Amino acid sequence: xxxxxxxxxxxxxxxxxxxxxxxxxxxxxxxxxxxxxxxxxxxxxxxxxxxxxxxxxxxxxxxxxxxxxxxxxxxxxxxxxxxxxxxxxxxxxxxxxxxxxxxxxxxxxxxxxxxxxxxxxxxxxxxxxxxxxxxxxxxxxxxxxxxxxxxxxxxxxxxxxxxxxxxxxxxxxxxxxxxxxxxxxxxxxxxxxxxxxxxxxxxxxxxxxxxxxxxxxxxxxxxxxxxxxxxxxxxxxxxxxxxxxxxxxxxxxxxxxxxxxxxxxxxxxxxxxxxxxxxxxxxxxxxxxxxxxxxxxxxxxxxxxxxxxxxxxxxxxxxxxxxxxxxxxxxxxxxxxxxxxxxxxxxxxxxxxxxxxxxxxxxxxxxxxxxxxxxxxxxxxxxxxxxx
Numbered sequence: 482x483x484x485x486x487x488x489x490x491x492x493x494x495x496x497x498x499x500x501x502x503x504x505x506x507x508x509x510x511x512x513x514x515x516x517x518x519x520x521x522x523x524x525x526x527x528x529x530x531x532x533x534x535x536x537x538x539x540x541x542x543x544x545x546x547x548x549x550x551x552x553x554x555x556x557x558x559x560x561x562x563x564x565x566x567x568x569x570x571x572x573x574x575x576x577x578x579x580x581x582x583x584x585x586x587x588x589x590x591x592x593x594x595x596x597x598x599x600x601x602x603x604x605x606x607x608x609x610x611x612x613x614x615x616x617x618x619x620x621x622x623x624x625x626x627x628x629x630x631x632x633x634x635x636x637x638x639x640x641x642x643x644x645x646x647x648x649x650x651x652x653x654x655x656x657x658x659x660x661x662x663x664x665x666x667x668x669x670x671x672x673x674x675x676x677x678x679x680x681x682x683x684x685x686x687x688x689x690x691x692x693x694x695x696x697x698x699x700x701x702x703x704x705x706x707x708x709x710x711x712x713x714x715x716x717x718x719x720x721x722x723x724x725x726x727x728x729x730x731x732x733x734x735x736x737x738x739x740x741x742x743x744x745x746x747x748x749x750x751x752x753x754x755x756x757x758x759x760x761x762x763x764x765x766x767x768x769x770x771x772x773x774x775x776x777x778x779x780x781x782x783x784x785x786x787x788x789x790x791x792x793x794x795x796x797x798x799x800x801x802x803x804x805x806x807x808x809x810x811x812x813x814x815x816x817x818x819x820x821x822x823x824x825x826x827x828x829x830x831x832x833x834x835x836x837x838x839x840x841x842x843x844x845x846x847x848x849x850x851x852x853x854x855x856x857x858x859x860x861x862x863x864x865x866x867x868x869x
Contacts, residue, residue, distance in 0.1 A: 489519075490519040490520065490521055491517060491519070491520045491521070491576045491863075491866055491868055492520075492521045492522075492523065492573070492574075492575045492576055493513065493520055493521070493522055493523075493575055493576060493577055493579065493862065493866075494522075494523050494524040494569075494570055494573065494575035494577070494578045494579070495509070495510070495522060495523075495524040495525075495526060495530065495535065495578075495579045495580075495581065496524050496525045496526075496566060496578070496579070496580045496581065496583075496586075496587060496590060497524075497525060497526045497527065497530060497541060497581040497582070497583065498525075498541065498544035498581070498582065498583025498586045498587065499541075499544065499582065499583055500527060501582060501759075502526075502527075502581040502582040502583055502604075502605075503526050503527030503528065503529045503530055503541060504529055504651070505581050505582070505604060505605070505651055505855075506526050506529065506530045506535075506579075506581050506604075507526070507529030507530045507532060507533050508529075508651070508654065508853075508855035509579070509581075509604070509855050509858050509859060509862075510522055510530060510533035510534070510535065511533055511855065512853070512855040512856045512858065512859035513859040513862060513863065514533070514534075515856075515859070516856075516859050516860065516863055517863055517868055522534055522535045523535070523536070523538075523569075523573055523575060524537070524538065524566075524578075525537050525538050525539065525541055525544075525566060526541055527541040527542070538565065538566065538569055539562060539565070543555075543558070543559075543562060544559065544562065544583060544586050559586065562586075563586060563589045563590055563593070564593070566590050567590050567593035567594055570590075570594055570597075570599060571594070571597055574598075574599065575599060576599075576600070576866040577599065577600045577601075577602055577862060577865055577866050578590075578591075578594060578599055578600070578601050578602070579602045579603075579604055579862065580601070580602075580603050580604070581603075581604045581605060582604065582605040584603075584607050587603060588603075588619075588620060588623075591603065591620070591623045591624060592623050594623075595622075595623040600625045600626070600865050600866070601623060601624050601625050601626075602624070602625060602626045602627070602628065602861075602862065602865065603620065603624050603626075603627050603628070604628045604858065605628070605629075605630060606627055606628075606629040606630065606631070606634045606637075606638065606645070607620070609637050609638075617637050617638050617640075617641045617643070618641045620638075620643065621638060621641035621642050621643035624643055625644070625865070626643075626644050626645070626646070626861070626865060627643055627644070627645040627646070628645075628646055628648050628858050628861065629645050629646065629647045629648065630647075630648070630649065630650045630651065630847075630854070631647070631650065631796070631799070631800065631847070632647050632800065632846055632847070633799070633800070634647065635647050646857070646858075646861050648848070648854045648857040648858045648861070649847055649848020649849075649851065649853075649854035649857065650762065650796070650847040650848060650854065651854055651855075652759060652762045652763055652766060652847075653766060653844060653847050653848050653849040653854065654853045654854055654855060658744060659743075659744035659745045659746070659747050659748030659749070659767060660744075660745050660748055661745065661748035661749035661750075662749075663745055664712075664742070664745035664746055664748065664749040665749050667745075668710075668712075668735050670710060670749070674708065674709065674710060675706055675708075675709040675710070675751050675827055676709070676710050676711070676712060676749055676750050676751055677699075677702065677709060677710075677711045677712075677732075677750065677751065677752060677753065677754065677823075677827065678711070678712050678713070678714065678746055678747065678750040678752070678753035678754070678755075678764075678769065678771075679695055679699065679711050679712070679713050679734070679753070679754050679755075680713070680714060680715075680753060680754070680755040680756055680760050681695055681713070681715075681723065681756055682719070682756035682758070683715075683716045683718070683719060683758070684719070685718075685719055685722060687756055687775075688719050688722055688723060689722070690776050691756055691774065691775070691776065691814075692723075692726050694774060694776070694814055694815065694816055694819075695754060695774070696726075696730060697816035698754060698774075698816045698819050698820055698823065699711060699730055699731060699732060700730075700731055700816075701816055701820045702732075702820065702823065702824070702827070703731035703732050705824065706827065709732055709827075710732055710733060710734075710735065711730075711732045711733075711734045711735070712734070712735045712736075712737065712746045712749070712750060713727065713734050713735065713736045713737070714737050714738075714742065714743040714746050714747070715736060715737070715738050716738060717738050720736065720738045723736055724736045744767070747763065747764060747767035747769055748767060750769050751769075751770075751826075751827055752769060752770045752771055752823065752826040752827050752833070753769050753770070753771035753772075754771065754772055754774060754819065754823060755771050755772070755773055755774075756773070756774065756775055757773050757774075757775040757795065757808075757810070759796070761773055761795050761796060761797060761806060762796050762797060762847070765797045765806075765840040765843055765844060766840070766844055766849065768837055768840055770826040770832070770833045770836040770837060771806065771826070771836075772806065772807045772808070772809065772819060772822050772823055772826070773795055773806055773807070773808045773809065773810075774808075774809040774810075774814045774819055775808075775809075775810050775811075775814060776810070776811055776814045795808060796843075796847075797839070797840065797843040800843045800846050800847060801839060801842060801843050801846075805835070805836060805839040805840075805843075806836065807822050
């Protein structure tokens with residue numbers, strides 16, 4: 482009997498290429514185990530997925546290279562890892578292969594597995610609504626199913642014949658259980674003291690580009706609100722640069738780098754100034770009014786302007802179909818533009834109320850309050866392999 486049971490236990494292969502994919506993969510594995518406890522997992526992942534029982538074929542961080550200059554020296558090694566991953570799938574014959582984000586790696590693996598009799602699922606739809614719309618047709622040629630994070634994404638792929646399920650954005654799953662009063666008590670801030678969160682990004686290049694502008698904004702606000710404070714939730718890889726730079730800033734910055742302190746800081750903050758990215762959605766979920774400011778170098782900006790088809794970079798704005806969150810991008814990313822808008826958000830104002838009510842709408846549309854995205858994703862995977 483034991484061997485029969487072993488034959489029937491599903492074998493699922495997952496491939497993640499960066500930290501965000503490892504988080505998604507870990508949550509998906511946990512959800513699959515809740516729904517189908519005897520599942521076995523193989524593939525490539527990081528610490529979160531290994532914590533759920535995955536033995537990674539090779540260290541995931543080998544795939545986490547950013548930018549053309551960084552990628553070029555690694556191309557031979559990356560091509561070898563792509564072949565190794567595809568060959569591993571062919572020899573192991575799992576019930577399904579799930580590639581997670583990291584499209585440059587994932588889609589090359591997928592193409593090598595086309596026609597091998599293994600269902601191929603990709604988790605996180607590429608942003609074809611923003612640029613390179615032709616990718617939808619290309620991936621429909623080798624994928625069997627796509628799991629999408631945003632509610633407006635499925636039609637782009639379904640019209641190319643690719644079955645797509647909207648499961649909700651992963652950020653809504655974290656439920657941000659921040660404790661604002663704990664944060665204020667720990668840092669000696671009374672309930673009346675205004676607190677501005679400043680989030681200059683998670684990569685060295687963006688932090689260095691944005692900090693001078695953000696400093697000017699803080700200096701201007703310090704004139705109006707000399708007894709306010711700022712909190713700077715950051716990540717470990719840029720924490721040293723940020724801490725050093727902010728030693729000379731006004732309003733005595735509080736730099737925090739752990740997840741829990743980040744959530745507590747969001748719960749305590751009156752408003753925020755943030756770099757573009759998922760952080761905007763985290764702030765919306767925590768109900769923190771904010772503005773987005775961002776700059777890339779001039780050449781990248783020039784290229785992006787010609788390729789990108791949308792007029793907003795913020796997920797909440799995209800989902801709502803209107804510019805709820807003000808954005809100051811490229812040449813508009815200047816303190817004189819940002820300060821008056823941020824000032825209105827620091828006190829009770831119509832702009833502040835409008836953002837807060839818009840956040841509620843956007844979060845509902847992204848799946849907040851519904852079943853967790855990872856549970857929906859797990860259910861879809863188990864359906865594909867005939868276990869639902």
